[in-house]
Amino acid sequence: MKGLNKQKLLAILLAVLMLAGHAFIAPEIVSAENGELQPGEVRTYKTATPVPGMVNTWDIKLRVEGRDKEGPAETTRVVLVIDRSGSMQGTRMTEAKNAAKEFVKEVLKDPNLEVAIVSFSSKYDGNWQYPPSELVTVDRTFTRTLTGDQGLNKAIDDLVASGGTHTQAGILKGKELLDALPATIDNKIMVLLSDGLPTFSYEPLNWDIVEATGTNTSSNRHQWYGIYDGHFDESTVVGTGSTLTQSYDQTLGTRPNWVYITKHINNGSAAIRAASDTKASIGQNNLFTIAVGTDATGTDILRQIASQNRAYSTNNPSELEGIYGEIAGIITSQSAVRSAVVTDEMGDGFSVVTDVQIDTFGDGTTELKAPAGTTNQTIKWTFPELKKLVVGTDDIRYAEMTYRIEINPSILDPGIELAEISVDPNHHLYWTNKSTVMTYTNSDDNPDSASFESPKVDPVFxxxxxxxxxxxxxxxxxxxxxxxxxxxxxxxxxxxxxxxxxxxxxxxxxxxxxxxxxxxxxxxxxxxxxxxxxxxxxxxxxxxxxxxxxxxxxxxxxxxxxxxxxxxxxxxxxxxxxxxxVALVSIGVEKTLSGRPGTSTKTDKFGFVLTGPKLPVDGVKKELTFAGNGTKDFRFDSILFTSIDLGGATTKDFFYTVTEDSSQPIAGITYDENLSRTVTVTLSKDNQGRISAAVDPATVSFTNHYEAEGVEVELGGTKTLENRNKALGDDEFEFALYKSDVDGIEGAHVETVSNVGGIFKFSKLDFDAEGTYYYLIKEVDGGLGWFTYDTKEYLVKVVIADNDEGKLEAAVSYYIYDEEADPPAWVEAEVAAFTNSYLAEGVEVELGGTKTLENRNKALGDDEFEFALYKSD
Known part of the structure; x- marks a missing residue:
């Protein structure tokens, strides 16, 4: 509590150290002096110092100070629990032995400390590759003897790698030794070394049972899951020797009432529970683990076995000696801070400058972790204990870490929390860190924690x-x-x-x-x-x-x-x-099109080209599209003028030409007689340097007219003469053409023509406009009695239409009046066909003969003879 009060006091003092404008000056760290800290008390400091010659960049210093614990010398007992499974063969076992012996040598410098050796693997009969092994052995009870046949070094050297990994057994045997110690022993420590997953354990006594659905058979078994509550059958070892878990079948009861079950065990859970019971017995902070060459799962199990901040790991067996040495220092130390882990998260908007070393000055190691989720970049600083003495003291020790930070763009995020809002918005202060917390073992061997107050800095944007x-x-x-x-x-x-x-x-x-x-x-x-x-x-x-x-x-x-x-x-x-x-000049074009009939579906496109200064060599082109008659306009894209275009003058003229493109003329279109127009742009600058432009004319106009070429239509028909041997001659019959209407009413006479052979033709009719026209054709009664004249009348429909390509086209249809239709109506005929009949006037013929009477003197008298006339063939 005293340490906390002093931290608050320091924070208040730092807050006072502000100059006008609320600009923050980083305070110097003032180390504690003799008598200022109580035995076992801890103090933390954190400062941000601007880097000389730089802005937005600061050197952060973390410092931890603590006063050693006072009191009578404590007695300590350490049991080394060493994995001697077959996987430890070779370099691992050699390095482990060397490191263990150095560890023993170091800790025995404490005259009140003794060490015991326990090793474990599994019960194994051996083969050509691996010798026999025992499950767990006490290789040396607590002693201070280092050398000789009964010494600790001999017990370590005699370890032989073979068998599987029964971690639970090793932990329990070490606990058994520590539990047997008298209560007067102050510190009971276990240090466990292993290189792999636990592959054996004692079978649990209690199970979580999931009964099979339906009838229990050998193929439909109840499932039993081991409960690791510290109760187990030490006479039954389970496990495969190569895997973390095992499932095996058993049959309970007697036939025919057998119960079929499958048991599921987890050797890792057994070891973790054994460690939990051990920590409860010897002290929650007194179990160290070392993982050497394990995979991620094995390393995690050993982390769970260890006390907080007391798990070590390495993939390099040569590093074991250093790890054992660090643990030895912690065990024998009276430091107020041991097994410390400082988690230092950067503030919002700040990043670690990775080009500058994170320096601990030999006090531990650091790990820089990348941002993850809502957590910013974080430094993890781990050190075993406070070692260096504060100058002028004999029991106040310290450790320091420094690193460099800089701001990053996220400092501009709107939701960022300011450390201090200044009256001057240019000098708001920002937290360099979100939180900085140290977890450690205190001088009473209990877990503890301490916080660091984050500095406040003034960035320059x-x-x-x-x-x-x-x-x-x-x-x-x-x-x-x-x-x-x-x-x-x-x-x-x-x-x-x-x-x-x-x-x-x-x-x-x-x-x-x-x-x-x-x-x-x-x-x-x-x-x-x-x-x-x-x-x-x-x-x-x-x-x-x-x-x-x-x-x-x-x-x-x-x-x-x-x-x-x-x-x-x-x-x-x-x-x-x-x-x-600038002056933006836009030249406009207006176009009028006339003459297109209202029925036209033609789309007309007219192209225009603007040429002149500040334009491409071939000019700028635009089109206007018409769908019928009308007037349309557009403006060419603006031409931009700047004062540079004046060339030092106050006014200057620029000339442009707008040309209608007639290179591909549209049929029927008569183009404007003046296809090119000139536009003058006058650029000027006033006395304030502002430029303007006048355009004359602002818009040029073009007029186009459409007119389709007329069409000629020739009407006529046929003439047939019946009942005359003589062929039909020219000019024997006449035919008259009259204007008419849709109902066939005779109108003005147009023309009368004679036949030429079996046909007749009227003079061609000229049409110069769209429309529907009607005509009536009749045969002229010539008054010759030997002819029967044809009285039929033919209605002719002439439809004149514009083909949108500059020409008129005609469609001619002939109709004859059908009086027998109901109602009578004009019906279409293929042609105007007239038929006449010939009938000659009658003639008298007198037939007769002569009569001669021979051989009579009397002359032949009248009526003496009769003669008969008969038709014949």
């Missing part, structure tokens, strides 16, 4: 802001700034260099949300730094007037990184302002 305005100095709104526009600002150290972090180029987003600064945590070295804007992601820096403000000073392009009286300077604030001083 570099804050950079990008401001973008129009040429009037007004901030440009975010929605008016091109997407992903950034400006490259370079920060470099003017002299000396900083190859790790500088020169550094930061891509800044203009007019970022308030406060708009980008915070950098990369400053490390003192010196002069310069700021320069060197690029932009889109366009050119010549488009802007650039100005700087550094630490509130307009025009400042440099800043100093330093300390004043051991206090770091304030955060650096840099503002880089770009006034957009």
């Amino acid at each position: 570099l804050k950079i802001k990008k401001i973008l305005t129009d040429n009037q100095g007004n901030l440009i709104a975010g929605d008016m700034i091109a997407d992903n526009l950034t400006f490259d600002v370079e920060i470099k150290k003017s002299s000396g260099g900083d190859s790790a972090n500088f020169p550094h180029t930061e891509a800044l987003v203009p007019n970022a949300e308030d406060p708009g600064y980008v915070w950098l945590t990369t400053l490390r070295h003192e010196g002069t730094y310069s700021v320069e804007e060197i690029g932009v992601s889109s366009g050119s820096l010549s488009e802007y007037d650039i100005s700087y403000k550094t630490d509130g000073v307009d025009g400042g392009t440099t800043f100093e990184v330093n300390h004043v009286g051991n206090i770091p300077r304030s955060d650096i604030e840099v503002e880089v302002t770009n006034r957009r001083n």
